[in-house]
Amino acid sequence: xxxxxxxxxxxxxxxxxxxxxxxxxxxxxxxxxxxxxxxxxxxxxxxxxxxxxxxxxxxxxxxxxxxxxxxxxxxxxxxxxxxxxxxxxxxxxxxxxxxxxxxxxxxxxxxxxxxxxxxxxxxxxxxxxxxxxxxxxxxxxxxxxxxxxxxxxxxxxxxxxxxxxxxxxxxxxxxxxxxxxxxxxxxxxxxxxxxxxxxxxxxxxxxxxxxxxxxxxxxxxxxxxxxxxxxxxxxxxxxxxxxxxxxxxxxxxxxxxxxxxxxxxxxxxxxxxxxxxxxxxxxxxxxxxxxxxxxxx
Numbered sequence: 440x441x442x443x444x445x446x447x448x449x450x451x452x453x454x455x456x457x458x459x460x461x462x463x464x465x466x467x468x469x470x471x472x473x474x475x476x477x478x479x480x481x482x483x484x485x486x487x488x489x490x491x492x493x494x495x496x497x498x499x500x501x502x503x504x505x506x507x508x509x510x511x512x513x514x515x516x517x518x519x520x521x522x523x524x525x526x527x528x529x530x531x532x533x534x535x536x537x538x539x540x541x542x543x544x545x546x547x548x549x550x551x552x553x554x555x556x557x558x559x560x561x562x563x564x565x566x567x568x569x570x571x572x573x574x575x576x577x578x579x580x581x582x583x584x585x586x587x588x589x590x591x592x593x594x595x596x597x598x599x600x601x602x603x604x605x606x607x608x609x610x611x612x613x614x615x616x617x618x619x620x621x622x623x624x625x626x627x628x629x630x631x632x633x634x635x636x637x638x639x640x641x642x643x644x645x646x647x648x649x650x651x652x653x654x655x656x657x658x659x660x661x662x663x664x665x666x667x668x669x670x671x672x673x674x675x676x677x678x679x680x681x682x683x684x685x686x687x688x689x690x691x692x693x694x695x696x697x698x699x700x701x702x703x704x705x706x707x708x709x710x711x712x713x714x715x716x717x718x719x720x721x722x723x724x725x726x727x728x729x730x731x732x733x734x735x736x
Contacts, residue, residue: 441487449555450480452547453692456658458636471638472595474586477613477727481539485559488533491515497538514553518560521571530564541723543621545693547583554587591733594640607644608731612708614700617723618672627694630665648703652687666695683711
């Protein structure tokens with residue numbers, strides 16, 4: 440009897456701040472960032488099959504191809520290859536991705552999908568714990584995949600491979616907004632100018648969203664200005680967020696184009712979302728709790 444299908448959520452990754460602190464000799468930028476997850480995301484269904492296949496649906500499914508370069512398929516095949524090199528069995532799997540997050544939007548959608556694929560297939564194929572390093576496999580595919588595997592708030596360093604614990608974060612909610620544009624991460628990094636920033640980590644616990652916003656106001660997103668220069672609609676989204684009642688902080692996530700607003704609670708975020716969606720019906724607007732704990736719990 441075949442095992443039942445697995446259902447996994449690939450949650451949106453949000454960079455509450457992002458500093459570019461250096462550059463390696465191979466051209467990769469070194470980062471310092473506080474990463475959290477919003478309680479919404481893509482959905483991945485995995486069931487046993489003779490080979491590895493991928494089907495895509497959902498509101499943003501049309502923006503993706505199920506071809507060989509899809510990150511979900513690449514993650515599945517990378518795990519199968521790693522198992523084969525260790526003499527361990529790797530079965531097949533039929534994967535169905537329901538795409539609810541915008542594509543190429545700075546909230547780690549593709550990376551979260553790949554991380555969910557690695558975790559789900561490790562369960563489906565009954566990979567012994569510690570037999571392969573999922574984070575190492577993931578890092579070879581994308582710098583955000585290790586933190587998406589961790590599924591918890593982290594200070595992220597290096598190119599994405601260094602994950603450190605975060606002091607206690609408060610209960611808060613996020614309003615994610617994408618003005619309907621996609622930006623290229625390499626293009627945004629290339630457009631960045633000026634000196635490198637310093638790390639911005641802290642050690643103290645923060646009691647509420649207001650305190651978190653005050654602490655984050657000392658930081659920034661070094662990719663925000665170059666992203667706005669490439670896509671001015673990002674600046675329009677930030678301006679719209681900053682006009683909403685109850686907002687504590689507005690900022691771009693990752694390399695864009697998705698921006699976020701920080702609110703005290705979900706009711707405030709939902710009220711702001713309704714107002715923003717009415718004013719900009721073509722934008723993607725999504726309120727969600729900010730997970731201040733391990734999302735796998």
